[in-house]
Amino acid sequence: MGKTTRRSVLKYSAAxxxxxxxxxxxxxxxxxxxxxxxxRIGVLYDLTGPxxxxxSVPGSIGTQIAIDLINERGGILGKHKIEPIKGDAxxxxxxxxxxAERLMSQEKLDVILGIYASPEAIPLSEKMEQAKKILWxxxxxxxxxxKGKNLHYTFRPGVTADLYGAAAxxxxxxxxxxxxxxxxKKLKCAIIHEDGPxxxxxxxxxxxxxxxxxxxxxxxxxxxxxxxxxxxxxxxxKRANADVILHTGYNPDITLFLRQAREAGLKFKMLIGHxxxxxxxxxxxxxxxxxxxxxxxxxxxxAQNLKPGTLKxxxxxxxxxxxxxxxxxxxxxxxxxxxSMGFNQTWVFLQxxxxxxxxxxxxxxxxxIRKAALDVDIPEGGTIQGYGVKFEPPGSEQAGQNLRxxxxxxxxxxxxxxxxxxxxxxxxxxxxxxxxxxxYAA
Amino acid sequence: MDxxxxxxxxxxxxLGGVLAxxxxxxNLIFGVIDVxxxxxxxxxxAAMYAVFWLYTFYGxxxxxxxxxxxxFATVLGLLVHIVVIEPILGSAPINQLLxxxxxxxxxxxxxTLLFGTDFRNLGIRLPVLELGGIFISFSRLIAFGIALVxxxxxxxxxSRTYLGTAVRAIAQDxxxxxxxxxxxxxxxxxxxAIGSGLAGLAACLLVLQYDVHPFIGLTxxxxxxxxxxxxxxxxxxxxFIAAFIISxxxxxxxxxxxxEAAEVLAFVFFIVLILIRPQGILGK
Numbered sequence: 001m002g003k004t005t006r007r008s009v010l011k012y013s014a015a016x017x018x019x020x021x022x023x024x025x026x027x028x029x030x031x032x033x034x035x036x037x038x039x040r041i042g043v044l045y046d047l048t049g050p051x052x053x054x055x056s057v058p059g060s061i062g063t064q065i066a067i068d069l070i071n072e073r074g075g076i077l078g079k080h081k082i083e084p085i086k087g088d089a090x091x092x093x094x095x096x097x098x099x100a101e102r103l104m105s106q107e108k109l110d111v112i113l114g115i116y117a118s119p120e121a122i123p124l125s126e127k128m129e130q131a132k133k134i135l136w137x138x139x140x141x142x143x144x145x146x147k148g149k150n151l152h153y154t155f156r157p158g159v160t161a162d163l164y165g166a167a168a169x170x171x172x173x174x175x176x177x178x179x180x181x182x183x184x185k186k187l188k189c190a191i192i193h194e195d196g197p198x199x200x201x202x203x204x205x206x207x208x209x210x211x212x213x214x215x216x217x218x219x220x221x222x223x224x225x226x227x228x229x230x231x232x233x234x235x236x237x238k239r240a241n242a243d244v245i246l247h248t249g250y251n252p253d254i255t256l257f258l259r260q261a262r263e264a265g266l267k268f269k270m271l272i273g274h275x276x277x278x279x280x281x282x283x284x285x286x287x288x289x290x291x292x293x294x295x296x297x298x299x300x301x302x303a304q305n306l307k308p309g310t311l312k313x314x315x316x317x318x319x320x321x322x323x324x325x326x327x328x329x330x331x332x333x334x335x336x337x338x339x340s341m342g343f344n345q346t347w348v349f350l351q352x353x354x355x356x357x358x359x360x361x362x363x364x365x366x367x368x369i370r371k372a373a374l375d376v377d378i379p380e381g382g383t384i385q386g387y388g389v390k391f392e393p394p395g396s397e398q399a400g401q402n403l404r405x406x407x408x409x410x411x412x413x414x415x416x417x418x419x420x421x422x423x424x425x426x427x428x429x430x431x432x433x434x435x436x437x438x439x440y441a442a
Numbered sequence: 443m444d445x446x447x448x449x450x451x452x453x454x455x456x457l458g459g460v461l462a463x464x465x466x467x468x469n470l471i472f473g474v475i476d477v478x479x480x481x482x483x484x485x486x487x488a489a490m491y492a493v494f495w496l497y498t499f500y501g502x503x504x505x506x507x508x509x510x511x512x513x514f515a516t517v518l519g520l521l522v523h524i525v526v527i528e529p530i531l532g533s534a535p536i537n538q539l540l541x542x543x544x545x546x547x548x549x550x551x552x553x554t555l556l557f558g559t560d561f562r563n564l565g566i567r568l569p570v571l572e573l574g575g576i577f578i579s580f581s582r583l584i585a586f587g588i589a590l591v592x593x594x595x596x597x598x599x600x601s602r603t604y605l606g607t608a609v610r611a612i613a614q615d616x617x618x619x620x621x622x623x624x625x626x627x628x629x630x631x632x633x634x635a636i637g638s639g640l641a642g643l644a645a646c647l648l649v650l651q652y653d654v655h656p657f658i659g660l661t662x663x664x665x666x667x668x669x670x671x672x673x674x675x676x677x678x679x680x681x682f683i684a685a686f687i688i689s690x691x692x693x694x695x696x697x698x699x700x701x702e703a704a705e706v707l708a709f710v711f712f713i714v715l716i717l718i719r720p721q722g723i724l725g726k
Contacts (some may be wrong), residue, residue, distance in 0.1 A: 251653070
């Protein structure tokens with residue numbers, strides 16, 4: 001070992017001081033020197049457990065397609081490939097937290113992207129805030145993930161549960177009187193939902209917006225998504241004689257409800273689902289055949305269902321590739337909206353946030369990404385789901401939420417998932433009430 | 443009587459049939475072998491998959507697929523007994539519980555690996571029965587009927603046959619019976635076969651009402667276990683009665699209160715009764 005002299009200590013101290021003074025610059029330089037270094041990001045979805053069948057796996061495939069496409073184009077700024085480090089939340093909040101811890105502390109990642117389930121998103125967003133790491137939510141919609149929290153490190157480019165309620169009631173406001181021949185003030189609505197944050201927030205949004213337009217709620221009830229029996233709920237719905245049922249659930253609670261409803265002779269004029277299990281039309285069709293034709297569903301736009309010409313040509317091309325690849329990977333012909341959600345939110349992150357974080361803020365650490373995300377300003381029509389992106393800044397009511405996200409109402413017309421609301425995106429007119437041939441039709 | 447209340451009571455009875463059928467096999471196994479199969483609902487899940495694949499992929503007639511699924515469940519149960527239970531028969535109960543818990547996760551993971559996480563169903567829509575304005579689920583009615591037949595059949599087997607008498611004798615005093623020359627191992631194997639065969643039977647009826655997925659056991663496992671404990675773990679008649687008590691609390695309670703509150707009510711009833719009678723309704 002070399003002898004430590006006063007001269008060597010001084011030399012070392014001077015060098016250290018110089019390095020410290022040049023810290024930020026040195027960091028940028030180091031980043032620039034690592035010319036083709038990959039960017040490692042955590043990707044966390046429910047790949048096992050009950051949520052997989054309600055959209056988590058399609059969402060994760062959407063994310064992977066976006067990453068593959070960017071990498072095939074040479075990576076971020078044409079030189080930094082994306083290296084996803086994957087985790088499985090197993091449809092459990094505690095596992096999601098453990099996986100996030102692993103991704104942050106063992107894999108040393110600054111970003112976790114994904115998250116299907118709201119019960120996972122809520123504790124995870126708080127954990128990431130404490131760790132000052134980025135959580136980029138692609139699917140989870142519960143409003144309370146961000147509302148009133150003033151989170152600085154969580155971003156959600158997609159929709160909130162509140163927008164689901166607004167869309168469902170907005171549709172009824174525009175169509176109920178004309179098509180059901182019932183005045184809004186006499187339209188009997190029932191709200192049923194699973195009792196997690198997703199169902200509770202969506203049910204609350206339904207109730208709030210219904211109250212605003214004067215729609216009476218004849219039943220508002222929650223249930224556990226893992227319940228083995230919903231026959232009492234069906235009996236109560238029969239007693240309430242609701243015209244319209246607003247239902248928020250995962251799967252298989254939705255199939256259990258609809259099966260027991262049919263067996264118990266429950267009749268209604270319309271049922272409006274709110275994403276998750278209702279977004280998985282192919283799964284529902286396996287169980288119910290054409291019985292669920294003309295049921296409505298609220299969700300963010302599944303990009304492939306937009307009218308041709310709605311999007312810019314380059315976005316339409318992107319949608320085409322996404323759909324082709326999803327069908328190839330999954331082996332399914334039906335492409336649920338979760339694919340678009342997983343793809344779109346990831347695409348925005350890779351295409352609009354990371355490049356700016358590197359070029360303007362000097363790297364891909366959480367702070368640089370946070371600043372770059374707040375700079376994002378995509379106008380309406382600028383993403384494959386039709387909406388734009390502008391995040392609410394820190395200090396506002398829903399800091400980190402995309403102000404420009406929007407949901408639409410779709411209806412199954414045979415094998416086609418038609419957009420029936422809002423008018424500007426409409427691809428077909430809504431059929432309401434349910435045709436008499438439908439076994440649920442009142 | 444309010445027609446909707448009557449419908450809730452009938453729904454409770456039919457749900458009770460499902461729970462009773464599930465509790466029969468679990469109670470039999472515990473009563474004789476004195477080991478709690480925490481993985482019992484996963485054996486049901488595996489048999490549900492068997493029905494699904496044989497019926498939808500291989501085009502077997504439903505009844506034949508169900509018969510094959512019962513045989514499959516029986517073989518699976520025997521494997522569980524021989525490979526996992528038998529080596530730890532003399533171990534502490536907690537070790538036995540952990541071992542069958544391990545089988546639970548193994549079967550869940552194996553199903554995920556083999557079949558993926560998709561929800562699958564037979565796509566069969568049974569007719570709806572309407573009697574005086576009350577609708578009755580045909581699939582649940584069948585489950586209810588078969589639960590009754592299963593319970594009576596099991597009772598007759600245990601009380602009227604030589605083997606059944608041997609099973610009861612082992613359940614009463616395994617050490618003395620061993621000293622008297624009874625082959626305990628053979629009785630345990632027989633009991634595991636019957637218990638898991640009943641799981642297969644339950645699977646055939648549940649697959650008509652529920653989607654199949656690797657985690658379907660979570661829907662039934664906890665409540666079946668609760669029913670067995672409430673009735674007196676190992677007591678088949680007690681389990682049968684408990685199934686109908688719990689199902690009525692859930693169904694009728696759910697009619698008067700929010701359905702989540704009804705489930706809370708069922709658990710409160712369970713806790714209070716266990717505090718008063720720790721051995722369960724008919725346990726000794």
